[in-house]
Each structure stands twice: as C-alpha cells, then as structure tokens.
Amino acid sequence: MEIGVTLYEKIIKEVVPVSSTGTAELTKLLENIYRAVNIGLVNEMKIVADKMGIDIWEVINAASTKPFGYKAFYPGPGWGGHCIPIDPFYLTWKAKEYGINTRFIELSGEVNTMMPQWVIHKVMDALNDKEKSLKGANILVLGLAYKKNVDDTRESPSVMLMELLREKGANVFYSDPFVKTFPKMRExxxxxxxxxxxxxxxxxxxxxxxxxxxxxxxxxxxxxxxKLIVDTRGVYKGHYQHVVKA
Structure with a gap:
C-alpha cells in the first residue's frame, strides 16, 4: 500500500489511501455504480416524460436550480465506455457468492441496455410521420464515440444504433471528427x-x-x-418541426 501511495503521489495532487486493495476496488465500483444507476433512472424518466409530452431536458434544468440534494444526470441513447456498462456487473457476479442479488445494478442495466432500441423506434416513428420507411432510408449517425469530445468507441451506443439500423435495412453512415475510420472492434x-x-x-x-x-x-x-433530426442529447432547445427528441 505504501509503495502505491509513493508512486501515485508523484503524478496526482491528492492520494487518498484506504485500508485494503478490496476497499479500493469497491470504492471504484461504487463510483461506477452510482453513475450507472442514475443514468438508468434519468433514461427511464426520459421515456415517461416523452409519453407525457414533456421535455425531460427542461425538467432536468429546472431541478438543477435546487442548491442542494440534487445532482443532474442527463439521458442519452444508452451507456458506453469501459467502466459503467461492464464493471458494475463484476460486483453483481461476486455478490452472488455471498447470496446477494444486486437489484439496483441489474435494473439500471436493463434500462440502459434497451435505450438504443427505444431510440430506433423514435427514428421509425419520425420517418413514418414523413411517409418514409426506415428500410432503404439514408441515416447519418452523428458521433461514433461513446461520449462527447473523445475518440473512445468502447461499448458506444452509437455502434449499437448503427447495428440496429443496418438490421432493419437502412443505409447507415456516420460522422465523427475524432474517429475518421470505423475502428476494429470485437463484435x-x-x-x-x-x-x-x-x-x-x-x-x-x-x-x-x-x-x-x-x-x-x-x-x-x-x-x-x-430534413429530419432525431436528437438523443437535448442539443436543440425549444421546438422545431423537423427535430424529434429521443
């Protein structure tokens, strides 16, 4: 432990030592799970708000004015990166050895994993409103990375969106200033x-x-x-005839 602290003190402003490597790993998992659960919650709230005809981003911005007790999380087309879609489920697996079912983790996983399918249905509905089928349609996915302003495509929901679009017969394209060529991926x-x-x-x-x-x-x-924009990130504020929020 002392060796680790000595190493990290050279590159990190503040090192917070804990009592064991197990405590350190569970600390990391808690931070990942905190984000996973809250992202799952706000994604579920997005679906509820959509059915009610309410703009979830307006709701989040209003809730954020509370000076305490609330931290804003924002919905999207799913979750991505190496941490939150994967690491929490290490704990789910390990907890079963102790006879524990980690229900919050699993529920957030269900919600976040189904978000790409929900987005695709929004795309289909938006095209139908314009008397256009998804099959044979030219669809441009903006952003291949899993989050803004990075080039990391690991577990990116954008890739799953592209897969679902291709399965339904759409002609798929993408644009990402950080990812010039579609990278080699396992699946x-x-x-x-x-x-x-x-x-x-x-x-x-x-x-x-x-x-x-x-x-x-x-x-x-x-x-x-x-001609038509389906916005999963709340970029376009207000109402536009050719912008659908998803």
Missing part, C-alpha cells in the same frame, strides 16, 4: 469512413441521428440543411 464491423458534414451530404440523408454531442459539430448548420 462490430462497418466498412465506413466518417463523412464530412456539407450541405450536400446532409441533404442526401433522410434522417440525422444525433447520438454523441461533440462540440466540433456545427449544430445550426446541421439544423438548416437536414
């Missing part, structure tokens, strides 16, 4: 490069699916030149 493959967002490329798309809200995207330009 997924698309022979695609990131496309440049131009007036022409956007006009060719039947739907733009905003999955990862990179700051590099020119959202006003995208809004002006897209």
């Amino acid at each position: 997924h493959f698309f022979d695609l490069d990131s496309i440049e967002l131009t007036e022409g490329s956007l006009n060719r798309m039947d739907c733009v699916l905003l999955s990862t809200d990179h700051d590099h995207f020119d959202y006003e330009f995208i809004l002006q030149h897209s």
Whole structure:
C-alpha cells in the first residue's frame, strides 16, 4: 500500500489511501455504480416524460436550480465506455457468492441496455410521420464515440444504433471528427469512413441521428440543411418541426 501511495503521489495532487486493495476496488465500483444507476433512472424518466409530452431536458434544468440534494444526470441513447456498462456487473457476479442479488445494478442495466432500441423506434416513428420507411432510408449517425469530445468507441451506443439500423435495412453512415475510420472492434464491423458534414451530404440523408454531442459539430448548420433530426442529447432547445427528441 505504501509503495502505491509513493508512486501515485508523484503524478496526482491528492492520494487518498484506504485500508485494503478490496476497499479500493469497491470504492471504484461504487463510483461506477452510482453513475450507472442514475443514468438508468434519468433514461427511464426520459421515456415517461416523452409519453407525457414533456421535455425531460427542461425538467432536468429546472431541478438543477435546487442548491442542494440534487445532482443532474442527463439521458442519452444508452451507456458506453469501459467502466459503467461492464464493471458494475463484476460486483453483481461476486455478490452472488455471498447470496446477494444486486437489484439496483441489474435494473439500471436493463434500462440502459434497451435505450438504443427505444431510440430506433423514435427514428421509425419520425420517418413514418414523413411517409418514409426506415428500410432503404439514408441515416447519418452523428458521433461514433461513446461520449462527447473523445475518440473512445468502447461499448458506444452509437455502434449499437448503427447495428440496429443496418438490421432493419437502412443505409447507415456516420460522422465523427475524432474517429475518421470505423475502428476494429470485437463484435462490430462497418466498412465506413466518417463523412464530412456539407450541405450536400446532409441533404442526401433522410434522417440525422444525433447520438454523441461533440462540440466540433456545427449544430445550426446541421439544423438548416437536414430534413429530419432525431436528437438523443437535448442539443436543440425549444421546438422545431423537423427535430424529434429521443
């Protein structure tokens, strides 16, 4: 333990030692699980709000004005990265050795895992409203990374969205300034490069699916030149005839 503290003191401003490696690992898992459960909660609330015709992002912003007792988490098309979609389930597995069912972890996993399917249904409904089928439609997924302003695609919900779209017969494209070519992945493959967002490329798309809200995207330009946008990140505030929040 002392060796570890000595090592990390050289690169970290504050090292917080604990009594054992088990405590340290469970600390890391608790932080991951805290995010997983809260993301699952807000994703479920998004579905409820959608059915009620209420903007969940407006609700979250209003709740955030409370000066104590509330921390904002934001919904999206699912969860991603190496930590929260995977690490909490190590604890689920280990807890079974002690006769414990970790219900919060498993419930959050169910909610977050089904979010891509829910988003695809929103895309289908949005296209239907324009008398367009998902099969044969040109769909552009904005953002391949699992979160904004990074190039990390591990467990990215964007990839699952692309898989679901392809399964339903859509012509799938993506644009991501951080991921120029679709990377080698264990379970997924698309022979695609990131496309440049131009007036022409956007006009060719039947739907733009905003999955990862990179700051590099020119959202006003995208809004002006897209026929239909399905926004999973709450980028577009207010109401636009061709923007569907999902």
